[in-house]
Amino acid sequence: MKKNLLLILIFCSLEISIAQTQTDSISYFGFTFYFLQNYTVGQFANGDYWALDPGSGVIIDSITPSMQRIQIGDSLRWVHGWEVNPVFEGKQGFDERGGWRSATSGKSEFDINLVPALPYTAKGGESILKCLSYNLGNLYDRTLIKRAVVLTILSSLPPDGTGEGYFRPPYVGTNKPFYKIEDIHFELLPQVDPVSPMPVTLDSVIKWMQPVQADHKAGLIGNQIRPVDNIGSDYGPSVAKRSTDSYLRVMVKAPGDNEEKRRLALICLLQKGLDMYHYMLYGQTWPGGNGHEPGHVLPVSFTAIMMNHDGLKTFIRDSITFHESQLLKKNIYGKSVYGTTEYLTEEKYWNTLAIQGDNSSYLDPYSYIDGGYMPGWNYQGDCVSSPWLAEAIAFKLFPQMKDAYNDSNFFDYTDRWYAVGALTQPDPIAPAPLLTKEQWNNRTEYGYGVTWGPDPAHPGKAILDQEPSDGLGRFPNLHAKKTNIQVYITRFQKAMWDAYRGYGDEQFPTKPTGLQADEIGERYVKLNWNSSSDDIGVIGYYVYRDSSGVCVDTLITVVNECADAPVSPSTTYEYRVAAFDLAGKISELSDTITVKTKSPSGLRQETAHPRQFNLYQNYPNPFNPNTQIKYELPERANVRLTVYNIVGQEIAVLVNEQQNSGTYTIGFDANKFSSGVYFYKLEAGNKASVKSMILLK
Helix, strand or coil, X not given: CHHHHHHXXXXXXXXXXXXXXXXXXXXXXXXXXXXXXXXXXXXXXXXXXXXXXXXXXXXXXXXXXXXXEEEEXXXXXXXXXXXXXXXXXXXXXXXXXXXXXXXXXXXXXECHHHCCCCXXXXXXXXXXXXXXXXCCCCCECCCCEEEEEEEEEECCCCCCCCCCCECCCCCCXXXXXXXXXXXXXXXXXXXXXXXXXXXXXXXXXXXXXXXXXXXXXXXXHHHHCCCHHHHCCCCHHHHHHHHHHHHHHHXXXXXXXXXXXXXXXXXXXXXXXXXXXXXXXXCCCCCCCCCCCCCCHHHHHHHHHHCCCHHHHHHHHHCCCCHHHHCEEECCCCCEEECECCCCCHHHHHHHHHHCXXXXXXXXXXXXCCCCCCCCCHXXXXXXXXXXXXXXXXXXXXXXXXXXXXXXXXXXXHHHHHHCCCCCCCCCECCCCCCCHHHHHXXXXXXXXXXXXXXCCCCCCECECXXXXXXXXXXXXHCCCCCCCCCCCCHHHHHHHHHHCCCCCCCCCCCCEEEEEXXXXXXXXXXXXXXXXXXXXXEEEEEEECCCCEEEEEECCCCCEEEECCCCCCCEEEEEEEEEECCCCECCCCCCEEEECCCXXXXXXXXXXXXXXXXXXXXXXXXXXXXXXXXXXXXXEEEEEEEECCCCCEEEEEEEEEECCEEEEEEEECCCCCCEEEEEEEEECCEEEEEEEEECC
């Protein structure tokens, strides 16, 4: 037994000596670090180098490409910079050229004091982040960095003696824990069939992900120092494209795949996730904004599960730092809607709708519909929803990741967006007219605060749409619409979504339950049922009246209520409901309910002959639960008097017949309606009028 132990020790010693070397320089990814003497060096599992501090430090004599000042136009600017243990706050020491907003702001995000002088004595526990500048002919650019690498200085050998069994310690800050390769749960990695097209290879993933991602800096400064060769761009949706391509690709088992390459690609992806975890520990966030920061929740969620890292799981669950969570809220109907709250005020929201000069997709402050002046387009349609779809398919393939990130807003939204598009209904709020900037400055002359905009009588509320005949709400014509521009989703991601959107789903939507008639009138029946929100892919419902199978309503959005009108008074009806999905699959019909409508309340005609068409305010108003509606007809006409609820649904038809000239009064019984604002509309020939009334119980 002692001999076997001795052989094992000899073998381990051999492994150490083979994996280590003494050298006065190391070169990788186009960079070379030159030392003043030989030091012990090695490589971590992802390929990054480490150097051992013998106690007196590792003296770095020079690094190439060398940091230098170059002439750009009339200016001298530092490029190819580097930092030690960089942090997320403050300025950066990598490139003195201005970011894309510096040209107008005149502010520099560069600080030469962050760059140590060479020769530099690096101590154990330090990480050197070295960058190669990009597009040197440009004084200002969105992207300043082409590529970056990390050299880690250790005060003692890695726990395995070589570093090959460990990830590189995080390069940010001073906390440098080791994470073991043996802690990776390779068995959890999904392996699905390939799709077409599939231009992304495992070699592509390694090329993109093996060099450090350097995404540690906050805000626009962080955007401009994202290495374009590694991350893909400064802009969040482009970052998300490349990142999600990589995570999806390791989940696909294609013919000819080299499993050693898959293993290295996986290690590089997990290294990215571990680095991001430490960015977050030091305070990094990826806020909502508009379109700058999608795609960051996938790497950390993937890493948390593949490494079974409880600390990271908890951090993700408790975090509100993700773009994906900050831009989605539940509306008053419990549906996920899109919009940013950054700089949001009621006035800014209405300014955006009226002038349409600000692309900011402000959240609907009244919590009904998707945000922005054109829901479904601009940031929402392309820069945000497209990369989110790609992330969502990764969660479908690897559902264990929901143990770390399981924001129902995100998953409900992505399914809704793919199936339906923009959500702008139901919406009771009056639309804004299109104004010039000059008109906006005098907006009260154009009805602001009177016929549209904030309601001065009810702070925090908006003026309601008084003319539902042209479509109720601010954007009735944009409901269930979406942009066809898909710049920020790759062909590979789209193919993966099309192939695996239903991955793990039931074959058909489940049967709706809980169907009931909660409001019954003379000429209407209001139905509701339990939403099938747990069914991935359900986009609407068919509502059937009577056993004949007649479909009386098709709800193309997932709204679990329907007003069936007109129907006949004193009549018995049967109702059933079925759910349907994007592929057209229909669920079983719900259980049948039987409903009998009310008896007529009566119509009273006065004998006088009025000279003009007129609809009076109901009396009493407010009322509970009965009120009278009076109107005048100057001539014989086909008359229709209808009642709408606040979301624009027709809930009652009080009159629908031809009437002679005269003055009429009809009662409206709202006994089974809830308190709130309702509208009643009179149509006679080519004339129409709408008024509101208040039920106050």
